[in-house]
Amino acid sequence: MSLGTFHFVPVLLWTDALIFMLLTVALATVWWIRRHAHLRAPWAAVARRPMAMGAALVLAVFVIIGLLDSLHYRERLDASPPDRPQYSVEVLSVFDALAGRLRTQQEKTYSAPLAMHLYAKEFTERDGATVRDYPRLEYGGAHLKQADEYVPDIVRRVLVGLLQGLASSLLLFGLLAAWQARHRQMRVGSWLSAWETGHLGWPGRTVVIVLALMLMLGAVIARLAAGYHVFGTDKVGQDVLYISLKSIRTGLVIGTLTTLVTLPLAIVLGIAAGYFRGWVDDVIQYVYTVLNSIPGVLLIAAAVLIVQVAIEAHPDLFDTSAARADVRLLALCIIMGVTSWTSLARLLRGESLKLRTLDYVEAARAFGVSHARIISRHIFPNVFHLVLIAIVLDFSGLVLAEAVLSYVGVGVDPAMYSWGNMINGARLELAREPVVWWQLGAAFAFMFTLVLAANLFADGVRDAFDPRLEERQ
Amino acid sequence: MFAYILRRLLYAIPILIGVNLLTFALFFVVNTPDDMARLQLGAKHVTPEAIERWKVEHGYDKPLLLNTRVTGSAQLTDTLFFKRSAAMFAFEFGKGDDGRDIGNEIRTRMGPSLAIALPVFVVGLLVNITFALLMVFFRATYLDVWGVVLCVVLMSISGLFYIIAGQYFIAKLWNLLPISGYTGGIHGLKFILLPVLVSVVAGIGSGSRWYRTIFLEEIGKDYVRTARAKGLSEIRVLFRHVLKNGMIPILTGAVVVLPLLFMGSLITESFFGIPGLGSYTIDAIQAQDFSVVRAMVFLGSFLYIVGLILTDISYSWVDPRVRLQ
Amino acid sequence: MSPLLRVDRLVTGIGAARVVDGVSFDVAAGETYALLGESGCGKSMTALSLMRLLPDGGRILSGHVQLGETDVLALPERDMRRVRGGQMAMVFQEPMLALNPVIKVGDQIGEALSLHQGLNGQAARDAARALLDSVGVPDAARRLDSYPFELSGGLRQRMMIAMALAGEPSLLIADEPTTALDVTIQAQVLDVLRNLRAKRRMGMLLITHDLGVVAENADRVGVMYAGELLEEGARDAFFAAPQHPYSRMLFEALPRTGDAGRLTTIAGQVPRLDTQLRGCRFAPRCPFAIARCHAESPGWQELDGQRVRCHLAGSLPAGSVRERVTHPVAAHTPQPLLQVEGLKVHFPIRRGLIQRTVGHVRAVDDVDLTIQAGRTLALVGESGCGKTTVGKALLRLIEPTAGTIMLGGKAVPAKNMPTLRRQAQMVFQDPFSSLNPRMRVADILLEGMDALGVGARGERRGAVARLLDQVGLPDDAGGRYPHAFSGGQRQRIAIARALAVSPRLVICDEPTSALDVSVQAQILNLLKDLQADLGLAYLFITHNLAVVEYLAHDVAVMYLGRIVEQGQAGAVLRTPRHPYTQALVSAVPRIEPPAGQTVIRLAGDQPSPLNPPVGCHFHPRCPHASAVCRQTYPERTDLGGGHWVRCHWVAAQG
C-alpha cells in the first residue's frame, strides 16, 4: 500500500470534522456577506470599534492555535516494517509538532514557573554524600551551570524576546503602511499621520498596538520557554504552558460546537412556534418549559453519566484513548446544546410573533405566498441578527461552564486537556505549603483572556446588530 | 385571579408529568438498572448474580411499566415506573444508595442552602441595582464607560476563581473568616459571610450590566422626558420614574428563581462545605447515586414551576397594565 | 412692551448636525405662535432647546433665550428645574408614551403640584381635580386614580395638559399635541387649549405640520425648513398671501374642497443637516431658484408686516399657479366590481379556566359595500371603528365571521383565493413596516408574480422595470434595498408591488397618513394617474376628509363596525345628513372656514366595540338622540342618488 511510505497517518476525530465543517460554513458566510451591502454594513460597524477589533485579534490567535491543534495524526512506529506499517496509539496534532520540546520535556513532578529546581526535596548524591535537597530540573534551566547565572539569563531572554517582538512588529507595521498607502493611493507619510490621529476609518492604532503587544509577549514567552518551564510543571511534571495551550482547543470546541447543536433546534422550533401559533406553539412551549424546568446542571449530569455508561460499555468502538475522549467531548457539546436551546427559541418565538403581524408579511399573505417561503424570506432573515448575537454571547458562557462541569465531574474526559480539568486537579494542592498556584493561575489566566476577548467582541457585535440600540442613539 | 392561578396550577401538572417521563426514560430506559448496577459494582465485581443482588437491594428489580407476573391493578402499580417515578408526585423519593431517606435529607438540608442562597439573592439584587443606577446616572461619561468595562472584566472571570481566590486570601492568608464549614444559629454567621460575599461579588459583573441595559432602555422613553419637563431633578426622575418601570423586568426575573433558592448552589456549597441541597446534589452526581439525582430533578422542576406562577402573580402586582384573567 | 419669550439666533447641534440654525422669534403673553413645517425640519428640537431637554448628544451651540426676566440659557441646571414646569411647560405628541405607564395620573399631576406650588396630600388632590375640571375631564375625582392605559387617547392628552398647567406656567409649548388623535378628539383638545390660553393669558408655542390647525388656532406663524425659519407673519396675512416659495408650495400641495386638479408637489427631499450647506436651503427644490440662491443665503426681508427669507421675495408671481378643476361627472354606467354583503368580523374574547369565549369584539358588524370598476370608494371613520378590518377581511387576510364577497357578480368561495388575490391587492399605511428590509426591491415586486404565477417566468424581469417606471422610480431601484429610499419612495414601491399582479381593485389603507403634505401630494397624484391609465378601482381607507374629497367618488362613513352613511363624495361631504358625519366634517380644521356652518363638537369618545351601546351605536354622543335611538338600530333612509343614512332623526325629517 502506498500509505506505507508515509511517516504518519492522518486521524480525523469527530470534533475535527465538525470544526472544519464549521470553518467552511463560516468562510462561506463571510464570502456571502461581503457581496451584500446591507449585510456588510453592521460588520463594518463592528470593524470600526477599537475594543471589538482588539478582542478579535486576540480571539484570532486562540482560533489559530485551536485549528492547528485540530489537525491530528498518528506517527509510524519506527520499529514497524515499511510494508506493514504500525502506528503509535498516541494521537498528535500539528500543534504538538510545532510545540516540540514543550511536550516532551517532562520533569518528575511539580516545579514553579521558571524554576531550576524541583518543588519537592529529594535525596541526591552530592560529593559522595547523600543529601536531601531540591534537585535540579532535568530540562528547566538545565543549560545553566551555576545558580548565579539564573537572573542574568532570564533578563537576557526577556530583553531579546522584547526586541525580537518589537522588530517584527515594526516590520509588519512598515509593510502595512506601505500596502495601505498604495491601496489608498496616498503617500506613506500622510497615511501615517492619518493612522496617528485615528482618521483611518478603522481602529488602526488599536490593531497595531494589540498586534505589537501580542508579538512581544509571544516572543518573550518563546525565548523563555526554550530554556525553562514558563508556567512551571504539574504533578506529573508536564509543562503547564503546554497543557494550557492544548486546552484552548477544548474550550473553543465547547463554545462553538454546542451552539451548532443549539441553532437548528432553536431556530426551527422558535420560529415555528411564533409563526404558526395555535397548537404548534402549545406543543413547542410545552417541550421547552419541561426542559427549562429541569435544573440545567442536573440534566447535563444525568445525560453525561448515561453517555459515560454507554462509552464504558463499548470500549471496542474506540481504537485510541483520544478517540474516546473526543466522543465524550462531542457528547458533552450535544447534551449542552440540547439543554440550552430554549432561551434562544423563546427569543425567536417572541420576535416571530411580532414579525408575522408586520405589513410586509401581510402583503406576502395577500399574494398567497406559501408559509415556507414567508418563513425563509421574511421571517428568518429578519431574526438572523438575534441568532448571531446569541452565538457570540453564548460562547463565553459555555467556556466558563466547562470548568464548572469538569469540577462537578460531568465535564470532559479526565484525560483530556482542559482548563476545567487543570483547575480540578490543582484545587486540592492549594492546601500545600508552599502553595502550588501556577497550574490554577495559568488555567484562570488563559480562560480569562479568551472569555474577556469573546465578551468584548460580543459587545461590539451586539451593539452593531441590535436595532433597538440603534434607535436609542 | 383565582381562576387564573388555578389554571396555571393545572397547567403545571402536564409539565411535571413530562419531567417525570423524561427522567424515567433517561434513568431507566436508556440507562437500564443493569448498567447502573455495573457502574456501581465496578468492573471487577460484575457477575450476573451480583447485578441481580444489587437490583433487589436497591429496589430496581421490578419491570419497567407493566408487571405481568402479578394480576389486577398491581400490574401497573408494582412496577418501577409507579414505585420510583409516579411516587414522586406524592413527594416520596425513597432511599438513596447510602440507605438514607431522601425526603428526610431534603428537609434537613434546605435550611443551610437557604441560609446562603437567600442572603446572596437579596444582597446581590441590592448591590447590582445600586451599581446599575450609578452607571446610568453617570451615563455617557467615563465613569459609565469604565463601569461597563469593569463589568465585562468581572463577568469574564470564572466563578471558580472567585471562590478559590476568596478562600485563599480571606480565609487562608489573612485568617479573617473560616475557610469552610457550617453550624446553625447565630454562630453560623461566620461560616456564611465568606460564601455570601464571594457569590455576590461573582454576580456583580453580569447582574449590574444587565440592569444597566434595562434602565438605559427606560431612560430613553418619552415619559422620562415628560418627568424632566415637569422640573423634577435627575435623581427623582431616576428613582421615582425609571426605577419603578425598570423594576418590572428585574423583579419578575428575580421571582422566578426565588423558589429555586431552596436548591442551593452546587459549587458554592461544595467548596465551602455547607451541608445543603447543593452539596447533596453534587455528592450524588459524583457518587452516581441516581435516585438522589432523580429526586433533585423532580424537586427542581417543581420549584421552577412554582417560580413561574409566582412570576405571573408578581407581574400583575407591579405592573398595573397586566390583569390576570 | 417686551414679549414673554424672546428667542434670538438659537443654534442647536446634535452630533455633527445643526438641527436648529439661527432661529429667532418672539411670543407675547396670551398669544399663540405656531411653528409650522414638515417632519424633521427642527420644530421639536427648537422646543426642546427652550426647555433645555435635548436628547443625549444634543447641545445648544449659541443664541439667547429670554423668558420674562429670565435668561434661560444662562441659568444653572438647578434653577432651570424651577423654570421647567413652573414658567414654561410642555405637552408632547404621543400621550400614551409621554405618561409614565405605572404611576396613577393623579400622582403624576400631584408631583408637579408639589414641586411648583408646594401642595401635598388632600390639597394637591383638590388642586389636581380642579385642573382636570378645567381641561374638561368628566368625572375628574375618579379619573385621578386611573393609570394612563385605562384612558382613551383624548383623555390622556387632557391629562398631559393638566400636568403642564400644574405649575401655572406663563408659556405652554405644545408639540404636535393632536397629531396622534382623531379629528373629533383633536377638535376637543384644541378647544381646551384655546380656552385655557385665553383664560390664563398664557403664551403658547404651538408646533404642528397641519395648516388647518394653524389657521384655526394661531395668532402668528413661523415656517421652518431644514433648521431655519423661512417666513414669519400674522396669521391672516400669512394665509392671505404666503410669500416664501416653500410656504406657497405647502398650500398648493394640500387637496382642497371642490378641486380635483393635480396637486403641486415639492420635488426632492429636505437636505441632510450634517453636511455643509451653502446658499438658500430650499434652492435644490425651489422652482424659482436663480444662480444667486445657490451661492448666498438670503437675509430677512420685510413685506407688509411679513418677514421672509428669499432673494425673490415680493417679486414672485402673485396667487396660485394651480387652476381649479372640478370632478368630472361620471359618464359611464357604474359596473360593480366587488360587492360584499353582510360582512361580519367578530374577534372572540376568551376568559376563565378553560378559555371559554365570553364575548366578541364586533370589529365589523354587518357591512354592505359595492365598489365600482374604475372608481374610488372612500371608507372614513375614527380609528378603531373597523376600517382596516374591513379591508383585510375583503382580501381574507382576516377570516370573516360571516358575509359573502362577490367579484364581478360571482361569489368567491374560500378555496378560490388566487382569483380574488389577482383581482384585489393592498397598500398599507406605514411604508417602513410594509417593505421587508432584507429584500431587494426587484424581489419584492417579483414575489407576488411568482406566488400567483402571473406572466411567463422569463418576462417578469421586464415587468419589474415597467412597474418601476409606472410609479416613477428610477430604473436602478430594483437592485437596491428599501432602506435606500425615503418614505414617499417606499410607498411607491408598495404601490408597485400591489400593481405587479395587475389587480383591478387596490385597497389603500391610509397610504398617505404617515407622509408629509408634499409627499402625500405626490402619492395622491400617482394614485389618480394610475386610476386614469389602468382603470383601477380603489377602496381608500382614511380618516383624512380632505383627501377623500380630492380623490373619492363615493364615500362610506363607518362608526363602530357599521356603515352609517354612504353616497357620492360631493353629496356626503357637502351636505352630510347623519349627525356623526356632520360632526366629523365640522371637526376638520380648515384653512378657509366654510361659510354658514355651525360648529359641532362631539362629546366623549367612541365606545368599545366589545359591547356597543344598544340601539343606535352613536346615541351617547349624538346631539339629536331621542328615546327610540336608545332602543332600536335605525333602518336605512334613502335620500336619492345613491345617498343613504341610518338615523331615526333623518328618517323623521322625511
Ligand SMILES: Nc1ncnc2c1ncn2[C@@H]1O[C@H](COP(=O)(O)OP(=O)(O)O)[C@@H](O)[C@H]1O
Ligand atoms: N386581532 C384583533 N383582536 C381583537 N381585536 C381586534 C383585532 N384587530 C382589530 N381589533 C379591534 O377591532 C377594532 C377595529 O380595528 P381596526 O380595523 O384597526 O380600525 P381602524 O382601521 O379604523 O383603525 C378595534 O377596536 C380593534 O381594537
Ligand code: SF4
Ligand atoms: S432664495 Fe431662491 S431658492 Fe430660496 S426660496 Fe427664494 S427663490 Fe427659492
Ligand code: SF4
Ligand atoms: S339614530 Fe338617533 S342617536 Fe343615532 S344618529 Fe340618528 S339621531 Fe343620533
Ligand SMILES: [Mg+2]
Ligand atoms: Mg387603521
